[in-house]
Structures are given as C-alpha cells and as structure tokens.
Amino acid sequence: MGSGKFTALNGIDLLFVAGEFTGIIGPSGSGKTTLLNIIGTLDVPSEGKAVILGKSVGNLSPGESAALRKSQLGFIFQTYNLFQVYTVFENVEFPLLLQGIETSKRKQMVLDALEWVGLTEKIGSRPAQLSGGESQRVAIARAMVKRPAIVLADEPTANLDATNSHHILQTMEKLNRELHTTFIFATHDEKVIGYVRRKIFLLDGKVSKDEIIVKN
Amino acid sequence: MLVFKLALRNLLGAGLRTWLNVIVLSFSFVIIIWTKGILEGWDRQARADMIKWEIAAGQYWHKDYDPYDPLTLNDSHGTIPDGLITNNNSASIVPVLITQGTLYPMGRMLPVIIRGIEPQQNLLALPTIKLKETDGDVPAIIGSAMAESTKLREGDYVTLRWRDKNGTFDATEIRIAGIFETNVPTVDVGQIWLPIEKLREMMLLPEEATILITGTDFSNAPALDQWIYKNQKSLLSDIEKIIKSKGAVGIIIWGIMLMMAMLAIFDTQVLSIFRRQKEIGTYVALGMTRGQVVKLFTIEGATHSVLAAIAGAVYGIPLLATQAVKGISIPISSSDFGIAMAERLYPVYSLGLIAGTILIVLMVTTVVSYWPSRKIAKLNPTEALRGRIQ
Numbered sequence: 001m002g003s004g005k006f007t008a009l010n011g012i013d014l015l016f017v018a019g020e021f022t023g024i025i026g027p028s029g030s031g032k033t034t035l036l037n038i039i040g041t042l043d044v045p046s047e048g049k050a051v052i053l054g055k056s057v058g059n060l061s062p063g064e065s066a067a068l069r070k071s072q073l074g075f076i077f078q079t080y081n082l083f084q085v086y087t088v089f090e091n092v093e094f095p096l097l098l099q100g101i102e103t104s105k106r107k108q109m110v111l112d113a114l115e116w117v118g119l120t121e122k123i124g125s126r127p128a129q130l131s132g133g134e135s136q137r138v139a140i141a142r143a144m145v146k147r148p149a150i151v152l153a154d155e156p157t158a159n160l161d162a163t164n165s166h167h168i169l170q171t172m173e174k175l176n177r178e179l180h181t182t183f184i185f186a187t188h189d190e191k192v193i194g195y196v197r198r199k200i201f202l203l204d205g206k207v208s209k210d211e212i213i214v215k216n
Numbered sequence: 217m218l219v220f221k222l223a224l225r226n227l228l229g230a231g232l233r234t235w236l237n238v239i240v241l242s243f244s245f246v247i248i249i250w251t252k253g254i255l256e257g258w259d260r261q262a263r264a265d266m267i268k269w270e271i272a273a274g275q276y277w278h279k280d281y282d283p284y285d286p287l288t289l290n291d292s293h294g295t296i297p298d299g300l301i302t303n304n305n306s307a308s309i310v311p312v313l314i315t316q317g318t319l320y321p322m323g324r325m326l327p328v329i330i331r332g333i334e335p336q337q338n339l340l341a342l343p344t345i346k347l348k349e350t351d352g353d354v355p356a357i358i359g360s361a362m363a364e365s366t367k368l369r370e371g372d373y374v375t376l377r378w379r380d381k382n383g384t385f386d387a388t389e390i391r392i393a394g395i396f397e398t399n400v401p402t403v404d405v406g407q408i409w410l411p412i413e414k415l416r417e418m419m420l421l422p423e424e425a426t427i428l429i430t431g432t433d434f435s436n437a438p439a440l441d442q443w444i445y446k447n448q449k450s451l452l453s454d455i456e457k458i459i460k461s462k463g464a465v466g467i468i469i470w471g472i473m474l475m476m477a478m479l480a481i482f483d484t485q486v487l488s489i490f491r492r493q494k495e496i497g498t499y500v501a502l503g504m505t506r507g508q509v510v511k512l513f514t515i516e517g518a519t520h521s522v523l524a525a526i527a528g529a530v531y532g533i534p535l536l537a538t539q540a541v542k543g544i545s546i547p548i549s550s551s552d553f554g555i556a557m558a559e560r561l562y563p564v565y566s567l568g569l570i571a572g573t574i575l576i577v578l579m580v581t582t583v584v585s586y587w588p589s590r591k592i593a594k595l596n597p598t599e600a601l602r603g604r605i606q
Contacts, residue, residue, distance in 0.1 A: 037598045042501060063505055070503025077601065081498040085229025097218060098503045142502075 008034040009045070010205040018149070019180045021173065021195070023187055026202035032186035033154055035202070039184060040073055040152045041065035053149055070098050074143030074181075076153035080135040082127040088114070088138050089123045095146045113145035114138075117171055133164030137171065144175055150182045157189050169195045219508060223515040227523070234520070237484055241524035241581075244477035246532040248470055249573050253536065253563035254544070255466040259459045260564055261399070263452060269400040271451045272310075272339040274435070276300075276428040276443040281314075286329070289315050290379075293424045297440045300428070308431030310337040313415050313424060319408065320375040321366040328408050330378060332415030339431045342403065346394035347411040354414055355393035359404025363395045370395055376408070380420045388418070474577065478584045485517050485588040496592055497600030506597075510589045517585020518578065525574050539563050 008031045016022065016039075024032045037043035038050050041057050050057040053072055060068065074095075075081075082091050092113050096106045114120045117137035127135055136156060143151050153172070157165035173195055176183050185192050193199065201209040227234045281292035296311055313332040318325055333340075335347040347355050356376075358368065368374060370392055377387040390410070398404050416422050428443070435447045489496070499509045543560040 033598075040501065042597045042601075066500070066503050066505040066508075069501060075498075075501045077498075079494070079603075081494055081501075081601065083226075083229075083495060083498070085226055085231075090225065090229075095502050097222070100218070 008205055009038075012048075012205075012207060014200065014207065014210070016150075016182060016184065018182055019176070020198055021176045021183045022198040022200060023185045023193055023196035024200045024202060025188060025193055026208075027188060029204075030202040031205040032188075032202055034205075036152050036154055036184065036186045039150070040075060041068055070095070071146065072149045074146065074148040074151040076136070076139050076143050076151060076156045078155035078158045080127070080132075080139045080159075082135055082138055082142075084127050086126070087123070088119060088125050088127075088130070091127070091138055092141045092145050095142060099146060109145055110141075113141040116144060116175060117141045131164075132160050133167060136160060136164070136168050140168065140171060140175075144179070144181065147179060148181060150184065153183065153185045153187075155187055155189070156185065157187070157192055162191065165189070165191045219511050219515055223512055223519050226512075226516055227519055234523070237480060237520050238523045238527050240480050241477050241520055241577075242528035242532070244473050245521075245524055245528035245573065245577060246535070248473045248577070249532065249565060249570055250536060250539075250563065251469050251473070252466060252569050252573070253540070253565040254561060255462060256566070256569065257540075257561055257563040259462070261562065262455055262459065265399045266452060266455055267448065268341045269398050269403050270340065271448055272429045272431055273308075273433050274430045274445060274447045275451060276430065276434070276440065276445050278426050279442050279444055281426050286316050289329075289426070290381075293421055293426050294442050295423050296425055296428060297443060300440070308339070310334050310339045310429040310431075311412060311425030312427045312429060313412055313419065313421065314426040315378060315415070315419055317376055317378040317408070319366065320377070321368055324366075326366060326406075328376075328406055330376070330415060331407060331409050332412035333409055335411050337429075339429050340403075341398070342409060343394050343396050344409065347409065354388055354390040354410060356390045357394040357396060357409045358392060359407065360395055360397050361401065361404045362407060363392075365405075368392050368395075378418060380418065382420065386418065474580060477577065478580055481517055481520060481581050482584045482588065484520070485513065485585050488513065488516075489588055489591055493595070493600045494603040496595060497597045497602075500597040501601060506593045506595070510586070510592050513589040513592060514582065514586040517589070518582040520585075521578050521581035525578075536563070536565055540565055 012035065024035055026032050034043065038045055038057060039052055041052060041060060044050075044058050052068065055064070055068060057065070069075075083094065086094070089110055092110045093106060096109055101109065111120065111123075114123060117140050119134060119137050119141065122130065122134060122138075127138070130138065136159075139156075143153075151172075156172075157168060160168060169192060172183055175181060185196060187193065196213070197215060198212050199209070200207060278292040278294050280288050282288045293313060296309075300309055310333065315330050317328050317330040319328045320326070333342065333344050333347070335344045337344055343357060346357050353373075354376075358366070363369065366374070372392045373389045374392065375387055376390045377385060379385050390408075396404075403409075410418075412425070416424060433447060434445050437445065439445075496509055499512070500506060504512075540563050543562040546561055
C-alpha cells in the first residue's frame with residue numbers, strides 16, 4: 001500500500017490464436033489476473049498496446065468495451081460470482097438478456113448451456129442450494145451460453161476439490177474442442193496446468209517461459 | 217426496459233429484504249396521507265363549525281366594535297338601520313348585543329362576555345330556543361367548556377353583574393337553561409348567552425345591537441352609516457391564519473415522515489452498494505456499462521416506492537376510506553385540549569393529496585436511490601470483482 005507506482009506487467013509480447021486452451025501460470029502477484037483483466041477489457045495497459053479480436057483495448061470507449069464483453073468475452077471467476085437472488089436458469093440467461101435475444105431462443109440456449117455442464121436438473125435452484133462444483137459449472141454455462149470467442153477463467157478451480165476440479169476442466173476442454181472457443185486460464189493449480197495445451201509462465205510481470213504442449 | 221426487468225427481478229429475488237423495506241415505506245405513505253387527511257378534515261370541520269355556530273353568511277359590525285378589545289363594548293352598539301328591516305330581510309338578520317359582565321359561580325368571580333340573542337333565531341346552531349323566558353327569571357345558555365370551568369349545571373342559578381349604559385352596576389340571578397356542545401371556543405369559553413330583549417332591558421339599550429348576523433351575503437348591499445359589513449371570507453380570516461400555521465406543522469410532520477422513509481431507502485442503497493460490489497463487478501464483466509448499473513440500482517431503489525404505493529393501497533385504501541366515512545373518535549374534549557376539535561373528526565383525503573404524496577415520494581426516492589448509486593460509476597470493476605472495499 002502507498003503512493004508508489006507498481007508495475008504489474010512489463011514487456012509482455014503475446015499472441016493468442018483462436019481455439020487455444022492456454023494457462024497463464026505463475027505465483028501470486030506475478031500479474032496473471034492483470035493480464036486476464038486487460039484481455040477482458042476490464043483494465044487498460046498504462047503503456048503498450050493490447051489488441052483483442054482486432055480491437056485495441058486502450059482505444060475502446062466504455063460502451064465499446066462493454067459491447068465487446070457482452071458479445072465476445074466470457075468470464076469465469078474463482079468465487080463463481082453468481083447472482084444469489086437468481087435461479088440457475090436466470091443466472092445463465094443473464095448474458096442473453098443483455099444481448100436482447102428473444103425469449104424462446106433464449107430459453108433454448110440456456111437449456112443447451114446447462115446440458116453442456118450437466119445441470120439441467122438444477123434449473124430452478126438458487127446458488128445457495130448448490131455445491132462449489134455445481135456453482136462453478138453454472139458459471140461456465142453462463143460464460144458459454146452466448147458462444148463467446150474467448151473465455152477468461154481466473155483460478156477456476158481454486159475453491160474446488162480434486163474431483164470437481166477435474167470435472168470442471170474436462171467440461172471446459174470438451175467445450176473448447178466442440179465449440180472452438182478460446183480458453184485462457186490464470187492459475188497456479190497443477191490440475192489446471194495438466195489440462196492446458198499452452199503454458200505461459202509469468203514471474204514478476206514478465207513472461208519467463210511460453211511452451212506449447214502437444215497432446216495425443 | 218431491460219434495466220426495469222432486471223431491477224424487478226433483483227427485488228423479487230431479494231425476498232424478505234425487499235418486502236421489509238416495502239412495508240416500512242408503505243407505512244410512511246399511509247401515515248403521511250393519514251396525517252395530511254386529518255389536518256385537512258380538521259381544517260374543513262373548523263371552517264364549517266365557525267360558519268354554523270358563529271358567522272352564518274356574514275355580519276354587520278357596529279363601527280366601534282372590536283372583538284379583541286372588550287373596552288370598546290361600552291360604546292359599540294347602535295340601533296338597527298331601518299333599511300335592513302324594510303328590505304324584508306328581517307327574518308335573515310339576527311341582532312346580537314354584546315357587553316362585559318362578571319359571573320359569580322360558587323363564590324368565585326369570573327369576567328364574562330354577555331351576548332344577547334333572539335331566542336327564535338335559526339341562523340346559528342346555538343340552542344337559543346331555551347332562552348324563552350319562563351316565570352320571570354333570566355334564562356341563559358352556556359357552552360360545555362364554560363360549564364366545566366364554572367362547574368355550572370343545567371337548572372343552576374348564578375349571580376351575574378353588569379354595568380348599564382349609564383355606568384351603573386347592577387346584578388341579578390340567572391338560571392342556566394341549557395348547556396350546549398360546540399367545537400367553537402369563541403361562542404363557548406367565557407361567553408354567556410341571554411335573550412336579547414332581556415339584555416337590552418338590563419343595559420337600558422332598547423332596539424340596539426352590537427353585531428347583526430345575516431343569513432345571506434350582503435357584500436353587494438349599499439353601505440350603512442355606523443355599520444360595517446364583514447363577509448364570510450373576512451370573518452374566517454383568523455381561522456385561516458391558524459390553519460395556515462397548523463399547515464406549517466403539518467408540513468414538518470410530513471417532512472419528518474418522508475425523511476424517515478427516505479433514510480430507509482438511502483440506508484438500503486448504501487448497504488447494497490457496499491455488499492454487492494462483486495455483483496457490480498460481475499455486471500460490468502458480463503457486458504453492462506457502469507451507467508446501466510447505476511440505472512439498475514437507482515431503479516431498484518425507486519421501485520421500492522412503487523411497490524410500497526401498491527402495498528399501501530392494499531391496506532391503506534380500506535383503512536382510510538373507513539375513517540373518512542365513520543370518522544375518528546377524539547377522546548379529549550376540546551376544552552381539555554385547548555383548541556377547537558370535534559369529538560369525531562372526519563379526515564378528508566383528496567385525490568390531489570394522494571397523487572401528490574405518491575408523486576413526491578416517488579421523486580424523492582429516485583433521487584435518494586440515485587445519490588449513493590453514483591458511487592458505482594467510480595468503482596474500478598477489477599477491484600469490485602474481488603469485493604474489495606473502495
């Protein structure tokens with residue numbers, strides 16, 4: 001804390017290709033979340049340039065960046081960030097409401113998304129009635145329901161046990177494979193690292209290693 | 217439209233928290249309207265009672281008469297102008313002779329205003345028919361407040377002393393022929409009513425009067441020498457002033473009630489923004505602009521008052537309507553309370569009062585909801601997502 005200037009990221013030069021399943025890996029304070037926030041247009045770089053889906057983050061107006069997030073970006077958070085007063089259906093429906101999609105189409109898209117994550121039987125439940133794994137699956141459905149180009153997941157398994165973590169990761173891997181959605185994780189969880197096909201290691205705001213894993 | 221839909225969804229989803237706020241706010245609605253309705257009803261009743269018991273359609277006052285200066289009473293009397301009687305208006309004119317006197321109830325001495333009035337009159341609600349003389353004694357009627365303070369009851373005899381036009385003191389025994397209930401203290405407290413002919417005889421002032429109460433409006437009648445016409449409006453001006461000052465008290469009560477209601481909304485909003493930071497961050501992450509989130513929270517706050525108006529209407533309309541028809545029983549008599557108040561008060565709830573109150577509460581609620589919500593526009597979404605206090 002204090003008035004001193006803190007550099008979260010320094011000299012980052014990365015290119016993400018559509019359909020990647022990438023992990024940004026590093027210890028706490030290495031700049032993972034900051035990088036994810038910049039990609040998600042929730043933050044802007046103080047220097048340099050970040051281009052997301054052909055648009056420079058620094059040049060976007062608040063309305064333009066909101067529109068980009070609304071249509072092309074999905075978020076999955078460590079603490080799920082579900083709306084507690086909404087049902088599972090309403091939580092997943094929310095991004096579609098923002099897009100103004102008509103009711104019948106919206107309903108079908110929500111049901112499809114819940115089917116991807118295997119939660120159709122919990123449609124009327126509220127987040128308080130769900131387990132951690134179920135909550136994160138609802139969060140994945142909410143991120144995926146609008147078929148975004150990129151899903152950004154910040155420590156998605158940090159609050160889950162091993163079984164649930166694997167379940168979640170398998171679900172996301174399946175969606176990545178079937179829908180060709182780009183997944184970018186910020187994590188230091190070994191379980192996540194085991195699933196990603198590209199590992200970007202961050203240390204003190206700099207990329208220390210960027211490796212592509214070839215899986216059979 | 218989307219923001220309205222989301223606001224309603226959030227409010228209904230919040231369940232008990234929303235309904236508690238709505239119920240508190242609806243109480244404020246009903247109490248504000250109820251208080252204003254009582255004051256309005258009280259005002260109307262006061263005006264109506266003044267006209268019924270004291271003013272009638274208007275009054276001619278002797279040019280020297282000043283009701284606030286008893287010393288003028290000795291000189292403020294004159295004969296009734298011929299013009300008034302020959303105009304065939306005698307039936308709608310009731311002369312009243314007014315003088316000072318002293319009453320001696322149970323050995324005490326009490327200064328009083330003696331008013332002589334025609335027993336047959338029917339312009340005022342006073343039961344003057346009881347002033348018809350019987351067996352040569354002097355009948356008098358007094359109000360219940362006067363009876364209470366003098367401990368006089370119907371049938372009691374009491375000594376009354378007065379000074380005639382020559383300044384000679386005289387006294388006689390009068391009989392309390394009747395006690396009337398009224399909400400108008402100016403015909404009750406410190407007043408004693410006698411038959412006018414008897415008082416004229418006592419005062420040595422035949423055919424004279426101090427004021428002439430009229431049954432029709434004489435505003436356009438030609439001016440009379442020695443007499444000044446006061447129409448209903450000018451005679452009600454004093455009570456209008458009292459009502460106006462009471463209105464200020466009403467506004468203060470109204471303001472306090474409104475402030476209490478708004479405090480509940482403001483508190484809810486501040487708490488919401490504090491507690492729902494993660495939610496705010498999530499809204500932004502999912503594609504809402506900060507402006508939309510501000511609008512969402514403002515509408516959420518303001519919707520409380522819409523729901524409160526509906527909830528208030530559900531129980532308030534039957535409650536207030538019943539009161540308006542049946543009235544409210546006031547347990548304290550006017551003499552004990554010190555101001556004119558009927559035993560049964562009929563509140564008046566005008567459409568303007570109800571619509572105005574709802575509109576003002578809605579507008580103030582919207583402002584009070586917007587005020588703390590502006591903070592959202594300054595929130596850093598990445599910090600909000602982490603739920604960090606900013």
